[in-house]
Amino acid sequence: MTKKWKALFINLVIVLVVLAPACKTTKKPVKTQETVTTTEAPPPDLSVRTDTATEVKPNEDFVKPEAEPTEEVIPTGIEDLNRWVHEKGYVRDAFFNYDEATLDGDAQAALNASATWLKSAQGSGYNVLVEGHCDERGTEQYNLALGDRRANVAKDYLATLGVDASRIRTVSYGEERPFEEGHDDSAWSQNRRAHLVLVR
Amino acid sequence: MRITAVITFALLTFSAYGQTTVKIEAGAGDAASIIRIAVPFPELAPSQGALPGPVNATEVREAFFGPLTRDIAYSGIFAIAALPPSVPVTPDLLKRNNAQYHLKLNVWFEADQYVIEARLNDASGATQLAKRYRSPVAALGRTAHMLSNELLKTLNGRPGVFLTQIAFASNRTGTWEIWLMDWDGANQRRITFHNALSILPSWSPDNERMVYTSFARGTSDMYIINRRGGGRVRVPSGLSLNTSATFSPVSNDISFVGSERGNPDIYLIRDDGSNLRRLTTSGSIESTPEWSPNGRQIAFTSGRSGSPQIYVMDAEGTNVRRISYDGNWNDDATFAPDGERIAYTSRVNGRFQIRIANLITSENHIVAGEGSNEQPTWSPDGQWIAFQSNRSGKWQIYRMRADGTDLLPLTSAGENKEPDWSKKPE
Numbered sequence: 001m002t003k004k005w006k007a008l009f010i011n012l013v014i015v016l017v018v019l020a021p022a023c024k025t026t027k028k029p030v031k032t033q034e035t036v037t038t039t040e041a042p043p044p045d046l047s048v049r050t051d052t053a054t055e056v057k058p059n060e061d062f063v064k065p066e067a068e069p070t071e072e073v074i075p076t077g078i079e080d081l082n083r084w085v086h087e088k089g090y091v092r093d094a095f096f097n098y099d100e101a102t103l104d105g106d107a108q109a110a111l112n113a114s115a116t117w118l119k120s121a122q123g124s125g126y127n128v129l130v131e132g133h134c135d136e137r138g139t140e141q142y143n144l145a146l147g148d149r150r151a152n153v154a155k156d157y158l159a160t161l162g163v164d165a166s167r168i169r170t171v172s173y174g175e176e177r178p179f180e181e182g183h184d185d186s187a188w189s190q191n192r193r194a195h196l197v198l199v200r
Numbered sequence: 201m202r203i204t205a206v207i208t209f210a211l212l213t214f215s216a217y218g219q220t221t222v223k224i225e226a227g228a229g230d231a232a233s234i235i236r237i238a239v240p241f242p243e244l245a246p247s248q249g250a251l252p253g254p255v256n257a258t259e260v261r262e263a264f265f266g267p268l269t270r271d272i273a274y275s276g277i278f279a280i281a282a283l284p285p286s287v288p289v290t291p292d293l294l295k296r297n298n299a300q301y302h303l304k305l306n307v308w309f310e311a312d313q314y315v316i317e318a319r320l321n322d323a324s325g326a327t328q329l330a331k332r333y334r335s336p337v338a339a340l341g342r343t344a345h346m347l348s349n350e351l352l353k354t355l356n357g358r359p360g361v362f363l364t365q366i367a368f369a370s371n372r373t374g375t376w377e378i379w380l381m382d383w384d385g386a387n388q389r390r391i392t393f394h395n396a397l398s399i400l401p402s403w404s405p406d407n408e409r410m411v412y413t414s415f416a417r418g419t420s421d422m423y424i425i426n427r428r429g430g431g432r433v434r435v436p437s438g439l440s441l442n443t444s445a446t447f448s449p450v451s452n453d454i455s456f457v458g459s460e461r462g463n464p465d466i467y468l469i470r471d472d473g474s475n476l477r478r479l480t481t482s483g484s485i486e487s488t489p490e491w492s493p494n495g496r497q498i499a500f501t502s503g504r505s506g507s508p509q510i511y512v513m514d515a516e517g518t519n520v521r522r523i524s525y526d527g528n529w530n531d532d533a534t535f536a537p538d539g540e541r542i543a544y545t546s547r548v549n550g551r552f553q554i555r556i557a558n559l560i561t562s563e564n565h566i567v568a569g570e571g572s573n574e575q576p577t578w579s580p581d582g583q584w585i586a587f588q589s590n591r592s593g594k595w596q597i598y599r600m601r602a603d604g605t606d607l608l609p610l611t612s613a614g615e616n617k618e619p620d621w622s623k624k625p626e
Contacts, residue, residue: 101462139508139529139531139545139575141400141487142501142531144457145457145485145486146485148462152459155462170440171415171418171419171420172459176376177397
């Protein structure tokens, strides 16, 4: 089969796949993927299609690459799931200013998103552990206490957003488990956080 | 007055050790005067009789003689008088080299053990101390420390710190666990095997147990363990954090940082987990309690002023007063054995330094060093401070005199922090 024929075939498949779920309005990204994966359409061969796009230059209105489905495995293992919800932004950590344990606008927005997911059909199946972390510029013992306050501030805020407090546990790691090993502002800002971990 | 008291104590000590002929030279009991003592390398044979043969000189030098002479040199009481090698030690030779004492050592091997015979003779040749130790190779360092301690008790009336231990946390196995070492950094050994973050060890007043924090259950909990790593128990408080735990010097209470709903405060609890009491009630962060030597006061850190500062309160939680005003971050207060001074971690120009404050005079000064220097702990004689520093690029534990001199790194494997010096000299 020549590349041209193959490309045409794939484009047809894509159109079918796109049109099938397009009439449904989806509320959440997770549901989109579930819908797509149940259509049982063969996954498009992306490498071939990319070659075609550069060589043959098909009608761009017809291809609509932004509307293409992607297949993605929803992780079921708890570690993979944690990585996945953070990558997707469904669950987001709250970051803090130096030696502070109050939630600014960004931190509240992060926890708003997290609460939404934790209350969703997927998220409500999990409990959450909130880890309090600090940057290395303080002292270890005081930072353990500061991390406890950060974790609890995040917990309380999630609870006000309707996440059942009995689902939320806290632990402080102080400066013992930095996310970034560097010794500059960038690393420090990454290490001052309430880190949300899904637990069963 | 002080000299008299020391000499009296020294005499009592001598009689306890069965010494009959005691001569105290003028000023010998005064810590301010240095005693010059000759310590030639041991004769590697019994002092009399020829039976068991000589032993490995290198082993004796590295495992026994080295630690012994370092102890003597660091004692603050003795100076080592050098003698010419291979010359018989006579009263005349000692006099010419200005040595007031001669420590004569014989070392041999007998039934799989080293035998070490030590005689301390004064300038006239009279024996002030005679001891025989039997030690497996692995315990030669400890034997050296025991002998050093006897020398100090004999000539200064008080034991030294040579038999003390320093507890600390090390990540050299990949996980932070609790370790112990001798005062000179030798004999480092692991005490906990949680395979989980385990930190902040603190000795009991009888040197038998430690309390520390481990995340073994996913939460941070207090545990007590004995010095050999056995008898581990968890101390359930019902609170979060359970950090910075430290034994009362006078009762079975433990002070620690507990937290309820994100409000860390100083609490007391019995070592069996009963009788929880809250000492601080402020809405700010409280941390890092440490008892005064008489158990009547507790130093701690509080953020109530807007930054972490050192406070002292009575052990009932009353009579709180602020101690630190220098710098915008102070933590890790620890009382000197005299109860009059505290050492703490104090930020100066963006780095942490050890600050020593006198609670009576309110004077304070920095014991400066490279890098950041944190978590000071006093030796039980008040002469030394161990602390952690990142001056090498990694956290390691160092020892210095309280005036900052005679600095010595004690650790090098992995990273090491949170030293806590045992409370009793022996």
